[in-house]
Amino acid sequence: xRSEGRKKRHKQLxxxxxxxxxxxxxxxxxxxxxxLSTVRLDRGxxxxxxxxxxxxxxxxxATSRLKSxxxxxVVGELIGLEPNNWALSTLMPTPDMAFRTxxxxxxxxxxxxxxxxxxxxxxxxxVVVEAARLKFCGPSYLGEKIIARSKAGTHKDNRYxxxxxxxxxxxxxxxxxxxxxAVDAYGSExxxxxxx
Numbered sequence: 001x002r003s004e005g006r007k008k009r010h011k012q013l014x015x016x017x018x019x020x021x022x023x024x025x026x027x028x029x030x031x032x033x034x035x036l037s038t039v040r041l042d043r044g045x046x047x048x049x050x051x052x053x054x055x056x057x058x059x060x061x062a063t064s065r066l067k068s069x070x071x072x073x074v075v076g077e078l079i080g081l082e083p084n085n086w087a088l089s090t091l092m093p094t095p096d097m098a099f100r101t102x103x104x105x106x107x108x109x110x111x112x113x114x115x116x117x118x119x120x121x122x123x124x125x126x127v128v129v130e131a132a133r134l135k136f137c138g139p140s141y142l143g144e145k146i147i148a149r150s151k152a153g154t155h156k157d158n159r160y161x162x163x164x165x166x167x168x169x170x171x172x173x174x175x176x177x178x179x180x181x182a183v184d185a186y187g188s189e190x191x192x193x194x195x196x
Contacts, residue, residue: 006042009034013042021054022079022090022147055079055090062087068119068127068182075112076148083123084152084160089113091146098142105140110166113148114176118162121150124182130159131179138173146173158182 009032016028023031029039043050049057055077062081063071071078080088091113093105111134119127140146146166153161159181166174 009038010042010046013039013048014046017048017054021058022051024051058088066120067123067125069116073116074120075109075116076146078117078120081120084121084155086152087117087121087150089117089120089148091148093140093142093144093146095142103142105142105144105146107136110136110140110146110174111176113146114150114164114166114174115178117148117150118164118176118178118180121152121162122160122180122182124158126183127180128183129178130181133177135175136173137175138171140168140173144168148174 012032016023016031025036025039029036058079059077062078065081065083074089076089076091078089097105097109099106115129146168148164148166150162150164159179162178162180164176165172
């Protein structure tokens, strides 16, 4: 009877981490209704690394697939990438990202994370943002980790539509719809008449 419950819990744990690999042990504990020590024991039995190690492994894998930017050009930390499909990044704001003497994070950092993630999503040597429709849904403060997820949508020729949603926990703070274009290193295929 106990082993049946343990097997069920293990399946739930694996599914939770597959759905959201950024869950902390505390969040998993709360979701499963078990103690923190039980979560740690179960992770050990299932050979699931702790959050820090999972994040490191994901970042290494994602960075190895990155083509349109260098890893240091991505605003935040790229931790997941399926080229031409989706990408995932995190940003832990630092004090220099906040407005003057407040703890409110500048909206341009949230935009920069989203725009660089939209570019990183596309599997091409050089990608630029052509257009964007943005909506800021709420503030971000120091100490709050911003998780941005992109999803590539339709594409025609060398243009792609990429949507990005940024969240802090369950709270959505930003939604962006980017039109990005794969261009050659000099942008020559985009320069037609030079007008917008």
